[in-house]
Amino acid sequence: MISHIAILPVICPLLLGALLLLLQKQSLQTVRAVSVVSVSILVVLTGYLLDIVNEGEILVYELGNWPPPFGIVLVADRLAAWMLLITSLVSLFALLYAIQGTDSDGPHFHALFQLQLFGLNGAFLTGDLFNLFVFFEILLLASYGLLLHGGGRLRTMAGLHFVIINLVGSTLFLFAVGTLYGLLGTLNMADLAVKAASAADEDVALIRTAGLLLFAVFALKAALLPLYLWLPAAYAYTTAPVAALFAIMTKVGAYSILRIYTLIFGSQAGSVADLIAPWLLPLALATLIAGVLGVLASTHLRQQIAYLVVASIGTLLIAFGINTHTSIAAGLFYLPHSTFAAAAFFLLADIVATRRSEMSDRFEPGPVIAYHRITGTLFFIVAILIAGLPPLSGFVGKLLILQAAIPHAALPWIMGAMLITSLLTIIALARSGSMLFYRAQLPQTPHTTTNNETGSQQKLTSGFSSLAIVVCLLALCVALTIGAGTVSEFTLATANQLLQPEGYVQSVLGTAR
């Protein structure tokens, strides 16, 4: 059993997704219960997996017992287990929010949700480049379905753009994979690392081209500067639980960048070493600035949060771009924080938008909403988290990144960009908060009585329970703050493991050599 634990996070959502399709005819309650229970089990499972690999061991699962590099392997190291745990936690709360009513807007929500988890978990665990492509396709196909859940004009339009740009990305991914296979004769990531380091001189230029093509693909998934334009519309117009789940989607790109460019194109890789080092940091800085400019210019709350996601990916990739032990560790601390905070913010924005009925989440003075005090307080806390003010985890994360940046040559740029964008974020969020909460007026003319009635019904259905989910997500961030010492020790160990890819290579190919 213990030897099979590495495949369980992949296989369980797949089987459950199929099962939920069969259960579709049953009552919605059954489907919801099965879905929530399975994701809760996934949280426990990934927590257990993290506990196992925390010793420093790298679990290698050979599918069908085919030895690598010939067979496909799943590899669970600290980074993979960390990403899995974050994914399952975010998805649990997104799902709990969805069963408040969003899931009944269209068919197959729960099956798609499980398949999305299947793709995400597979992408984090796989040790094979082509398999990474396949899992990307799985998670994208599920995400297309989830993005369009509920329908509507704007959602369809944003969905069309999202689908087309990701299909182009997939094509580029295949070109890169094909080139690497044609030159190096393998697709196993550990084997690629060995072969790329000792590549023949005439192949180096093509290998570098393929490596940079891969970077373009991952930058597209992560929403890095020139390739982030699909994100704001897609995230702003989809339903809240899906947007909350998508908070992890850009992190898949960040994860892939970190994995591929420390393992295959890391500093030990000979003639293809440090392939993206000249690109990553400047692009990340530009992404952060562009994201925050978007935050300032947004006209409604969900669009603003989508741009905050872009800004957070900029911050995260600055940490990865500095490329030292401490900075990667800081980035891995910032990653769960930004995921949980963005998810909580998307859910909160939906609560606010629902309560303001026809005003939705536009930045215009609207009616006083129900539970305005508690909602406003939550907004305040989320804003502090996202802007990175003390005392919560956003502050700790940004502080760690800035600390790690001190020895770096580009320190003035990093320091300047991060501090100024933090200030601009605070200003933007203060403005939107005061617009939504302080400048709210009592309704003067009851000319939209029918709307108000449906509005109040919605208020009744999404009462305290949906707020409680936001509180739970925020509690995770608070836990991250309180346990900052433990977590940063863990992330430092993860960074050490990543920057010594010999361990990974030996675990995968050990038996073969």
Added chain:
Amino acid sequence: MEALVSILIGTLTGCGVYLILRNRTFPVVLGLTFLSYAVNLFLLVMGRLTIGKPPIIAENITEYADPLPQALVLTAIVISFAMTAFVIVLSLKAYLEMGNDHVDGKHKS
């Protein structure tokens, strides 16, 4: 043979890139299809062009065709086929909801 295949892949990619930059959904879908044809062909020839050589181990044979790209291409074909079907349905849905087939859903003035 190599030159012919290279020109073919290049032409397909070029057509694909041109078409996905068009402003109507139907050419864009066609462009995606061209791109996926190009990449499938590209993947296949990454095992090098061979004629009349078996991909499976057999007696009295010393030269083989690489079977892995063929397997990769099968996977890629299935995925791109499914994606094309999906994007066609989605663009139809967009056409029906917007009343036109512009990729940004703009109405004609």
